[in-house]
Amino acid sequence: MTKPIYVLNGPNLNRLGKREPEIYGTTTLAEVEVMCREAAGGRPVEFRQSNAEHQIIDWIHEAIDRGAGIVINPAGLTFRSIPILDALKMFPGPVFELHITNVHRRESIYHDSLVSKVAAAVLMGLGPDGYPTAVAAMVRLLDANAARAGRT
Secondary structure, eight states, X not given: OOOOEEEEEOTTGGGTTXXXXXXXXXXXXXXXXXXXXXXXXXXXXXXXXXXXXXXXXXXXXXXXXXXXXXXXXXXXXXXXXXXXXXXXXXXXXXXXXXXXXXXXXXXXXXXXXXXXXXXXXXXXXXGGGXXXXXHHHHHHHHHHHHHHTTOO
């Protein structure tokens, strides 16, 4: 059975589409989930959101045992959560960090990502379209890795 891609979303992303639409747009998280599932093709996706750091860590632990890749938008936890960094360091597959905005064009508090220290790729500034872009890129990377390992 094909292992899923985990798409994990941090605090306040449940308000996507309503929260500061001039910054984050009007696309809802439910719409983002549909975009991710379409971009994954036939590969399963575990799409989740939590405002609680410990829940995100538990999902990363689950992905360690069950997942092929992680696309994570830790939101505000990106810049302060050493426990999320430590959990991601244990994940044996690729991790993509994702942000809806280009955090480097925002206030300096958003410039130092802990997650970037373990991410294979960082996607930002594409708005909600960054999600399906990240998922499609993850599928291609996982497929290429499997082909190289002789597991086509």
